[in-house]
Amino acid sequence: MVPRDWVWGSNLRTVLTRSCLALLVATQVAVGVGVFALVEHFLWRTSDGQLLEAVRSLWEHRPAFMQGENSELPGLRPHLTFSEWGPHFGQMVAVSVGRGLVRIYRDDGALLFANGPARGVPDLDAAAVAKILSPGSLPQSMNASSEGQRFHILCLPLVARGQCLGVLQVTNSSEGVEVQLRKLALFILLCSLAALVPGYLWLLWLAHTLASPLERLKQTALRMGAGDLQARTGLGGGRNEVFAVAAAFDSMAVRLQASFQSQRRFVADASHELKTPLTTLSGMAEVLQMSNPCSDPQTQKALRTIEREVERMNGLVSDLLELSRAEEPHPQDVAAVSIHEILDELVEEASMRARTVGCECPAELAVRGPESRLRRIFGNLLDNALQYTPSTGTVCLRAYLSDSGMVAVEVSDNGAGISSDDLPHVFERFYRADHSRARRSGGTGLGLAIVWSLVESLQGQVEIRSTPGFPPEGYPGQGTTVTVRLPACRRP
Ligand code: ATP
Ligand code: MG
Secondary structure (H helix, E strand, O other): OHHHHHHHHOOHHHHHHHHHHHHHHHHHHHHHHHHHHHHHHHHHHHHHHHHHHHHHHHHHOOOHHHOOOOOOOOOOOOOOOHHHHHHHHHHHHHHHHOOOOEEEEEOOOOEEEEOOOOOOOOOOOHHHHHHHHOOOOOOEEEEEEEOOEEEEEEEEEEEEOOEEEEEEEEEEEOHHHHHHHHHHHHHHHHHHHHHHHHHHHHHHHHHHHHHHHHHHHHHHHHHHHOOOOOOOOOOOOOOOHHHHHHHHHHHHHHHHHHHHHHHHHHHHHHHHHHHHHHHHHHHHHHHHHHHOOOOOHHHHHHHHHHHHHHHHHHHHHHHHHHHHHHOOOOOOOOOEEEHHHHHHHHHHHHHHOOOOEEEEOOOOOEEEOOHHHHHHHHHHHHHHHHHOOOOOOOEEEEEEEOOOOEEEEEEEEOOOOOOOOOHHHOOOOOOOOOOOOOHHHOOOOOHHHHHHHHHHHOOOEEEEEEEOOOOOOOOOOOEEEEEEEEEEOOOO
16 A cells, blocks of 8 residues: 555655645645635625626616506507617616626517627527526526636516516626635735745654654664663653653663673673683693503593593683673774784694695784784684685685775685575574584584674674585585674774
């Protein structure tokens, strides 16, 4: 449905302003047309009434020779017939009404008198005359127009001593009425415009006043969605529904922030508390191994397993700590860091693990952020690329300045890749594509979640593309590419 689409598809201000304006204009047009029609009717009735009055008066006070129609008294000169004096009466009427056509018809429909050419005034035939002369009928009026002029035609029966003699047809010129109507139309138009301008301004103000708290609410929701849990609408003053929603939103934001903070604090505290016993456990296992070098192989194996698992737990706890720290705001005035230097160091570390990594990075690229966070981001990505790519495959780091003014760093490999089912979830905490969670096929599943949080804390974006390859040895065109984009800055 078009109106519904229009209402949902346009912004609130436009919908409010346009629909109220349309309503205002429609009301003004309806009132204007109504007033105009009413006044026009009234003016015509008054004008017709005056004309009728004048004609009636003439008829009542007509001269004596027009009085005794058709009466023939013996011995006297016969009185004039209506056919003889009727034209004289027509002349009297024509002189009295001034402009306009005057006609007199006999009762048989014959035209007895006309003071000028018809000019659009319809002729009366015998039937029309008979109808007007029928008993009880009233003077008739009708509209006609000719040569751009409108006029009323009045037809009234001429009756003397109960005998119908004929019909008088007089046109009432519209000249006087039209002048008044033109003035009225101008007056209505000016009044409408005078009301429309302040009405429109008032509508604009109203739409703005109603929409601005909603706009603020939207901006706050967007900020919260982007991770700024301190965002509030701050709309506490008003009493209408929008302000009530804003107040409810603010209180929800307060609770949400408190819940996030307590969750973060819990993870940080728990990880921190776990560190000490883990260190003790690891130390004890080492002491036991060293103090009993000749113990049986089974005990030696158990001690090595304890040591390995403790190390793994240590890694997990460090990751959890890192994750909770990544969500804390970091100081904004940190120094610019060279991307080239960080990537170079990572390539060197990889070469110590007997892996060759290609690197392509202009020396001038730099971003602003804590160096440890940047090192962790690219370190985690490189770890994944190396871990999930066989030693025969290739791993590459490439950095460049993108069109949007961001520094883009791509970590790509031609390893086994990630299936399209797993790809949307790899940034989730503890998510691993290998659902068996086998020890040899991956870590804890926190590496990419840490990357996501750290990149977000630096106002950047991260994106992953992957094409799973078979066989898993890797070949060109397949594998995984992770792109991190961070705001660029000048190198010091
Ligand atoms: P952690 O990094 O915490 O030790 P992890 O490597 O399993 O453990 P993530 O780094 O978060 O966890 O990666 C999540 C999953 O995404 C991995 O288990 C792996 O299945 C898949 N993955 C990530 N990077 C690659 C890659 N370059 N090639 C293939 N699969 C990958
Ligand atoms: Mg990983």
